[in-house]
Amino acid sequence: MAAVAVGKVRVMWNPDTYRDTDYGLEDGEHFEPDLEEMEAVTTDQPHIMTLLGPIAPEELGICLPHVHLMHELPEEYGFDAQLTDQDAAEAEVEAFVSMNGRSLVECSTADTGRMIAPLLEIAGWVPAHLIGVAGRSADIFASRMPNSLDRGALAEEFLADLSVGMDGTTARAGVLKVGTSADGITEAEGTTVDAVADVHRQTGVPVTSHTESTRVALEMLARMEKWGVAPSRVIVGHVDLDERPLEEHLEIARTDAYLQFDQIGKSDVYTDQQRAERVVELIEAGYRDQILLSLDYGQRSLMTGYDGSPGLSYLSEWFMVLLMEAGLDGMTIRNLVIDNPARALTIHPTNR
Ligand SMILES: [Zn+2]
Numbered sequence: 604m605a606a607v608a609v610g611k612v613r614v615m616w617n618p619d620t621y622r623d624t625d626y627g628l629e630d631g632e633h634f635e636p637d638l639e640e641m642e643a644v645t646t647d648q649p650h651i652m653t654l655l656g657p658i659a660p661e662e663l664g665i666c667l668p669h670v671h672l673m674h675e676l677p678e679e680y681g682f683d684a685q686l687t688d689q690d691a692a693e694a695e696v697e698a699f700v701s702m703n704g705r706s707l708v709e710c711s712t713a714d715t716g717r718m719i720a721p722l723l724e725i726a727g728w729v730p731a732h733l734i735g736v737a738g739r740s741a742d743i744f745a746s747r748m749p750n751s752l753d754r755g756a757l758a759e760e761f762l763a764d765l766s767v768g769m770d771g772t773t774a775r776a777g778v779l780k781v782g783t784s785a786d787g788i789t790e791a792e793g794t795t796v797d798a799v800a801d802v803h804r805q806t807g808v809p810v811t812s813h814t815e816s817t818r819v820a821l822e823m824l825a826r827m828e829k830w831g832v833a834p835s836r837v838i839v840g841h842v843d844l845d846e847r848p849l850e851e852h853l854e855i856a857r858t859d860a861y862l863q864f865d866q867i868g869k870s871d872v873y874t875d876q877q878r879a880e881r882v883v884e885l886i887e888a889g890y891r892d893q894i895l896l897s898l899d900y901g902q903r904s905l906m907t908g909y910d911g912s913p914g915l916s917y918l919s920e921w922f923m924v925l926l927m928e929a930g931l932d933g934m935t936i937r938n939l940v941i942d943n944p945a946r947a948l949t950i951h952p953t954n955r
Contacts, residue, residue, distance in 0.1 A: 651948045652765075652777030652808075653706075653732040654723050663732065664705025666944035669811065669840055669865045669897040670915060672696065672709050672725075672733075675716035683902045686711075688909065689721040695908030695915055696729045702919035706732040708948070710811065710840075710899075712780050713737075713760075714744040719770040726774075734948065737764035737802075738780030739795040741813050745782055746791040757798035765808055778811050778948065779803060783823050785815035796823060800830030807951040811838040811863075817851040824858050835859040838895060838947055841866060846873050849884055856890040861947050865897035868905070868917045875922060879929040886935065894939055895947060896922065 644650045650657040672692040676684045686692065699707065711717040719735055726733040738761055739745035750756035764776040779799045783792050799810055810832060814820040820839045828834060838861040842852060855862050862885070864878050882894055898915055900906055907914030913921070918940065926936055 646950075647952050649949050649951050651732075651734065651945070652775050652950060653734050654719070654726045654774040655732075656775075658732060660945040660949045663941065663945040663948065665703055665919065665940045666706035666708070666732075666948070667699070667704065667897045667915060667918060668708045668838065668895050668944045668947060669710045669863060669899050670707050671711050671899070671901045672707065673718040673722055674711035674901070675718060677716075683904050686901070686903065686906075686909070687718070689725065691903070691906070691908040691910075692721070693725045693729060693908070695906050696725055696731050696733070698907050699915040700729060700731050702916035704731065704915065704919060706734065706944070707915070708734040708736065708778060708811070708897075710736050710778075710780060712740050712744075713770075714748045715740045717770060719772050719774050723772050723774045734777040735764075735769055735774055736778040736780045736811065737761040737769065737776035738799055739782055739791075740780070741782035741815075742784050742789040742792050745795055746789065751791040752794050754794050754798045754801070757795060758801045761798060761802045762805070765802065765806055777808070777950070779808050780811050780813070781823065781827075782813040783815065783819045785819065787819055788822055788826065793826070796826050797830060800827050800832045803827075803836065804831045805953060807953045809836050809838070809948055809950065812840050814839055814841055815844060817842075817847060817854060820855060820860075821858070824855075824860055833859070837861065838863050841899065843867070843873055843878055843881070846877065849881065852881065852885060853888060853890075856885060856888070856893055859893070861893050861895050861943070862890070863895040863897055865895075865899040867896060867922050868898055868900070868913045875925050876929070879922070879925040882926065882939070883929045883931060886931070891935065891938055892943060892946070895943055896939055 644657045644659045646657050651660055671686055673686045675687050722733055745751055768774050769776055781796045781799050824834045839855050840863045842862045843864045843866045866872055903909035904911040923936055
């Protein structure tokens with residue numbers, strides 16, 4: 604495969620050339636987890652839960668807190684939306700690691716065809732931390748599932764994902780997810796929000812979200828807070844889904860929630876220069892510690908591993924340059940891509 608050029612982005616990584624090297628590993632050798640290293644962190648201390656077990660928050664490194672590597676969606680979403688190729692997903696992770704990436708939160712949930720078993724294998728072979736999520740996506744997916752209006756049953760399912768393992772594996776989820784629609788919180792979405800709040804109170808596991816409008820995002824935060832979830836433990840996802848006035852982003856920021864710019868690289872919606880400039884404006888307004896950056900690519904055509912572009916290395920390869928051009932220094936970028944995700948993803952055990 605030649606380097607893929609789409610728009611102005613030239614992707615340097617060629618998975619066909621490099622992925623077979625496996626970083627010099629022999630059969631039976633793994634980068635993670637190192638058992639001695641694993642003993643260093645236990646789940647009764649602040650930690651981040653990866654598919655391979657808990658890590659110290661300082662181990663997270665450059666992190667994309669909202670990605671998709673593998674999922675199987677209903678057929679009507681078409682072939683491009685089916686991220687079902689384990690080799691392609693592994694190649695994508697390797698491309699990310701080659702650009703100094705270290706950690707990825709795979710945000711596919713059970714209702715969007717989460718595929719934990721192959722990801723667990725990849726996690727053992729590529730020097731990256733993979734993190735899975737429990738919960739549901741927006742109503743179009745969530746309402747198709749059994750128990751979608753049963754708060755207790757959902758809470759039980761999410762708790763099992765966090766404490767036993769997901770999809771019949773031993774891989775425990777590290778984040779809880781809720782989804783909301785553009786016009787309001789539907790009944791199924793509201794049931795998930797309530798169940799996730801119940802589980803958060805018991806476990807201290809942070810919450811990530813699919814949101815499509817500022818107004819509904821604020822409603823979701825208020826509803827969670829009513830059930831005892833501090834907005835500072837919630838990531839508001841997709842705040843750059845469309846071009847929004849600064850005031851809308853400030854409204855979310857004032858709640859103490861994280862604002863996640865995760866449509867980076869999808870420049871047809873909103874240019875990355877505009878995203879970078881908005882990030883700078885929010886930092887100037889005092890909200891540096893609440894900004895998260897990610898690449899929410901749910902299609903083969905957006906991932907180099909699946910022969911698309913720009914792929915998950917785009918953040919380090921290009922968007923960080925745009926941030927520098929917009930006026931940020933290296934240490935501030937470090938805050939955005941390392942320190943903020945580490946704080947957002949840390950599980951603070953509740954000692955119950
Ligand atoms: Zn997503």
